[in-house]
Amino acid sequence: MTVASDPSAPPAKRPIRLTRNLMAKLASIPMILTAMVVFVGGTAWTVTYSFTGSRMLPKTKWVGFDQYERLWDTDRWLISIKNLAIYGVCSLVLTLVLGFFLAACLDRKIRFESAFRTIFLYPFALSFVVTGLVWQWILNPDFGLQNIVRGWGWESFTFNPLNDPDTVMFGLLIAGLWQGTGLIMCIMLAGLRGIDEDIWKAAKVDGISTVKTYVVVIIPMMRPVFVTALVLIAAGIIKLYDLVVAQTGGGPGLSSEVPAKYVIEYMFRAQNLGQGFAASTMMLCSVVIILIPWAYLEFGGRKRG
Amino acid sequence: MSNLMKTLFVGTALTCASAAQAVELEVTHWWTSGGEAAAVSKFAEAWNATGNTWLDGAIAGSGGTARPIIISRILGGDPMAATQLNHGRQAEELIEAGLMLDLTDVAEAGGWKDIVNPSALLDSCTLDGRIYCVPVNIHSAQWIWLSHDAYENAGLDVPANWHEFVDTADELKAAGTLPLAMGQQGWQQSIAFGAITIAVAGLDAWKGVNVHKDASVARGPEYTAVFEAVASARELARDSNVQDWNLATNMVITGKAGAQIMGDWAQGEFAVAGQVEGEDYSCLPGLGLNEVLDTGGDAFYFPVNDDPAITAAQKELAALLISPEVQVSFNLAKGSLPVRGDIDMSSANGCMQKGLGILANGGVLPSSDITFSADTQTQIEDLMAQFWTGDMPAADAQASYAQLIEDAD
Numbered sequence: 001m002t003v004a005s006d007p008s009a010p011p012a013k014r015p016i017r018l019t020r021n022l023m024a025k026l027a028s029i030p031m032i033l034t035a036m037v038v039f040v041g042g043t044a045w046t047v048t049y050s051f052t053g054s055r056m057l058p059k060t061k062w063v064g065f066d067q068y069e070r071l072w073d074t075d076r077w078l079i080s081i082k083n084l085a086i087y088g089v090c091s092l093v094l095t096l097v098l099g100f101f102l103a104a105c106l107d108r109k110i111r112f113e114s115a116f117r118t119i120f121l122y123p124f125a126l127s128f129v130v131t132g133l134v135w136q137w138i139l140n141p142d143f144g145l146q147n148i149v150r151g152w153g154w155e156s157f158t159f160n161p162l163n164d165p166d167t168v169m170f171g172l173l174i175a176g177l178w179q180g181t182g183l184i185m186c187i188m189l190a191g192l193r194g195i196d197e198d199i200w201k202a203a204k205v206d207g208i209s210t211v212k213t214y215v216v217v218i219i220p221m222m223r224p225v226f227v228t229a230l231v232l233i234a235a236g237i238i239k240l241y242d243l244v245v246a247q248t249g250g251g252p253g254l255s256s257e258v259p260a261k262y263v264i265e266y267m268f269r270a271q272n273l274g275q276g277f278a279a280s281t282m283m284l285c286s287v288v289i290i291l292i293p294w295a296y297l298e299f300g301g302r303k304r305g
Numbered sequence: 306m307s308n309l310m311k312t313l314f315v316g317t318a319l320t321c322a323s324a325a326q327a328v329e330l331e332v333t334h335w336w337t338s339g340g341e342a343a344a345v346s347k348f349a350e351a352w353n354a355t356g357n358t359w360l361d362g363a364i365a366g367s368g369g370t371a372r373p374i375i376i377s378r379i380l381g382g383d384p385m386a387a388t389q390l391n392h393g394r395q396a397e398e399l400i401e402a403g404l405m406l407d408l409t410d411v412a413e414a415g416g417w418k419d420i421v422n423p424s425a426l427l428d429s430c431t432l433d434g435r436i437y438c439v440p441v442n443i444h445s446a447q448w449i450w451l452s453h454d455a456y457e458n459a460g461l462d463v464p465a466n467w468h469e470f471v472d473t474a475d476e477l478k479a480a481g482t483l484p485l486a487m488g489q490q491g492w493q494q495s496i497a498f499g500a501i502t503i504a505v506a507g508l509d510a511w512k513g514v515n516v517h518k519d520a521s522v523a524r525g526p527e528y529t530a531v532f533e534a535v536a537s538a539r540e541l542a543r544d545s546n547v548q549d550w551n552l553a554t555n556m557v558i559t560g561k562a563g564a565q566i567m568g569d570w571a572q573g574e575f576a577v578a579g580q581v582e583g584e585d586y587s588c589l590p591g592l593g594l595n596e597v598l599d600t601g602g603d604a605f606y607f608p609v610n611d612d613p614a615i616t617a618a619q620k621e622l623a624a625l626l627i628s629p630e631v632q633v634s635f636n637l638a639k640g641s642l643p644v645r646g647d648i649d650m651s652s653a654n655g656c657m658q659k660g661l662g663i664l665a666n667g668g669v670l671p672s673s674d675i676t677f678s679a680d681t682q683t684q685i686e687d688l689m690a691q692f693w694t695g696d697m698p699a700a701d702a703q704a705s706y707a708q709l710i711e712d713a714d
Contacts, residue, residue, distance in 0.1 A: 056397075075687075076687045140546075141546060165695060250490075252548075252694045253494075254687060255695075265683065266680075267373075268373035269679065270680045271678070271680060272680040272683075
């Protein structure tokens with residue numbers, strides 16, 4: 001939200017900082033207010049009330065760290081975190097790798113590129129709820145993939161990830177990747193198109209193989225694109241909720257629960273706001289712990305310039 | 306200016322006058338499945354017949370989805386005229402905050418104290434001696450539904466109680482039928498746990514834990530037997546690859562599974578499939594061992610409103626919902642039991658008659674919506690989801706359960 005300073009401004013008549021770009025500042029006041037009141041204010045309110053024994057209605061009955069102690073004693077919360085970690089690591093790595101791989105394939109000047117691009121991007125137009133339902137049916141052993149393959153004659157074929165507590169997270173992962181990879185592919189493709197043709201010519205002259213050019217030259221040049229992709233994927237992972245609700249409902253048992261679902265259910269189904277706030281505060285903490293060092297590395301250095 | 310004022314006054318007066326005659330009341334509920342929608346239309350018809358207008362505010366999704374919407378509307382100062390909630394403690398804090406209309410005068414005029422059976426229903430609407438809701442139906446959860454097809458295919462007699470069911474489960478399995486259909490969701494597993502508790506541990510132990518919240522009973526030998534029974538029951542339901550309760554019911558209807566433990570709303574699924582009680586399926590209240598039912602169900606609450614015309618209409622609607630004709634038509638469509646014992650339900654089917662008989666004999670228990678807070682209920686459901694789905698040893702589950710009971714409120 002900071003307004004970029006203009007180093008080329010004439011030093012002779014020093015303008016008052018407040019009135020510089022006055023219109024722009026005026027125009028951004030509503031957004032600044034929204035950000036302050038809704039985001040910062042809402043966050044502060046949530047953190048404050050996580051130290052109370054609020055049930056259905058927020059009340060200032062202070063209970064100290066009780067909500068947090070209960071939270072970290074709850075199996076469901078620990079399972080949720082473990083599940084999110086599995087999903088997060090797999091999703092991050094696979095989305096980046098697959099997205100880049102697909103983009104690189106499309107970038108090889110293949111035929112029908114735009115048709116493929118549309119096909120890969122299409123799932124992104126669907127909401128997570130639709131994605132979840134579709135994949136619930138595809139992975140259902142009685143109607144879906146398993147049934148079809150058995151119908152082809154492979155009687156012993158078993159593929160039933162959603163009903164096995166050990167594999168259900170991978171069932172979710174398949175749906176998540178199907179939905180999200182297309183967007184990352186497009187971002188990567190845009191990045192690849194931004195690479196100067198001369199780089200490729202130079203690499204060819206030097207006799208560097210295509211794969212090696214990608215890994216050693218192109219990927220480091222695409223750092224900003226990767227950062228954008230990373231932020232998008234990470235945000236998607238942390239807020240993972242609707243896919244789970246639509247596809248598995250957290251089941252079987254608790255084996256596909258995620259933190260966001262814990263927050264919602266304790267706030268509204270269990271009518272225990274304090275507990276839900278404590279859980280959402282912990283989610284905020286984890287995001288902050290990851291974001292602050294990254295933001296420092298990414299933006300901190302530029303202040304010097 | 307004065308003309309404008311005049312117009313405004315006349316307009317206001319006209320609105321008030323018309324409001325006194327016909328009031329439009331918005332009613333929110335989460336009855337959206339086929340049978341439920343048919344049932345709620347009985348309310349709407351009866352209300353429209355009085356010359357008022359029923360503005361239907363159905364919220365899709367189950368109570369878990371609808372309740373937050375309803376509660377946030379009331380809290381946010383945009384209350385509906387009336388809303389469904391489960392009776393029990395869901396509205397406790399809203400009543401304490403003075404957001405719900407006091408119906409005590411309507412209740413006294415209608416003599417609700419004498420007609421509502423079981424009287425516990427009215428108690429769950431009462432806070433500090435004042436009445437805040439109208440119970441409209443009773444749903445009980447302690448039922449097991451048995452498929453006649455499945456047992457005939459295996460050459461077995463249909464069990465008459467839980468013990469017979471467990472004894473024949475292996476033979477059923479050998480015949481290629483899944484003994485127990487179970488939707489893999491915490492609330493369903495919690496219902497099954499509650500029903501097995503009543504069957505195995507008996508009423509005293511059940512009351513000790515669920516009513517008196519005595520953790521020592523939950524740690525005692527009766528409950529050890531319950532957790533062992535559930536641990537063996539989960540093996541019978543191990544291959545049940547469904548999540549939603551109606552899909553599990555469907556397995557019983559098609560004979561793919563022998564039985565399901567589910568509340569009396571499952572009856573609607575059998576009815577839609579055209580099955581006949583006693584020929585195609587059987588129902589055993591209290592799992593055929595302890596014939597008691599809990600008295601959960603639905604009630605209507607009326608958020609406080611500034612407009613006296615609406616308040617009067619709210620009270621009128623409250624009296625209408627519990628009137629004999631509306632009770633009969635609504636509950637027959639819904640498949641639930643009526644809240645008053647003085648009406649003719651002879652056209653109800655076999656399972657409902659069994660339920661009515663139990664109610665008449667006073668075999669009623671408070672539902673967990675009434676005895677436990679939503680918070681404790683959710684924690685118990687989480688534990689049950691974990692216990693039924695995984696390999697948690699019975700002793701560990703019992704210890705966790707006893708701890709929840711100790712902390713319960």
